[in-house]
Amino acid sequence: MATTFKRLFGGSVPTANSTVNLYTVPTNYKTIIKSFIISNGSASGINVIVRVANTEILFNYILKAKDTIVIPVMDQCLIAGNAITIYVSGASNTNVISCYISGIEALTTDPEYSGVARMGLGIIPSSSSTIVSSWSKERIVKGIILCNTNSSDTEVTMEVGGVRILQGFSIKGYDTILIPTTDLLIPASEVITAAGYGINYYITGKELG
Known part of the structure; x- marks a missing residue:
């Protein structure tokens, strides 16, 4: 299909204190981010950095223990090869830090999303x-x-x-x-x-x- 509404990432952040790639836009596609949720299941606060196309949209954000946030992405567009990455520090067990990202993948030639x-x-x-x-x-x-x-x-x-x-x-x-x-x-x-x-x-x- 030329256009797909899909889960771009869903799961735990596997590694702390290093940059983790959550999603990369496929060749010949553009991606529109529709929803981005981060949840901290640990007993302490964590420090979070999120980059979209190498640009921080969340920087040194302190996510409190047992808290969940929705990042205000508002239909932001990524082009082929762009990545969404996350860096988490301050968590002893990264398996309790989870992300859920949804969006639209559209071929660059799709007339509905060409503009x-x-x-x-x-x-x-x-x-x-x-x-x-x-x-x-x-x-x-x-x-x-x-x-x-x-x-x-x-x-x-x-x-x-x-x-x-x-x-x-x-x-x-x-x-x-x-x-x-x-x-x-x-x-x-x-x-x-x-x-x-x-x-x-x-x-x-x-x-x-």
Whole structure:
């Protein structure tokens, strides 16, 4: 089948204190992450780092004993060869740390998902800079993940087409937030700019027309 809704990973994290690959996008496919759950069954808190396409979307996050979190992935898109990895420290028995990831695998030629694309990823600089460039077509933004890799609270400013959607918004140290933009339209000639040192971003959207 060209498109499959599937479990991308389900099970325990087998190794502590080293990076573990949970999923890799197959050749000629793109993957849209729909759900990402991490559960800590141990009696103590653990430190978690999750990377998507080598970009941290969860960094030094302390997952409390017996706690479960849902990572706010919001339909983020990965391209062929991209991986989802996890690093867990502070757990004496990694078999009690479990993950469940669901998503859609679609052939890059599938017309239903051909317009779905990763619009940008990386680290927001300290001064305002373009993080999503102009394009030949109009686009809609489906979701923006921001991950603070600093230990201290950090402010973020973000503009879409010159209009501020974040104005000195403070993200707590080592926290991750989702901006649920839900079909925010960007005209072809416009860009997204941002400022906020040490903040990772991951943005997915869809081309129109």
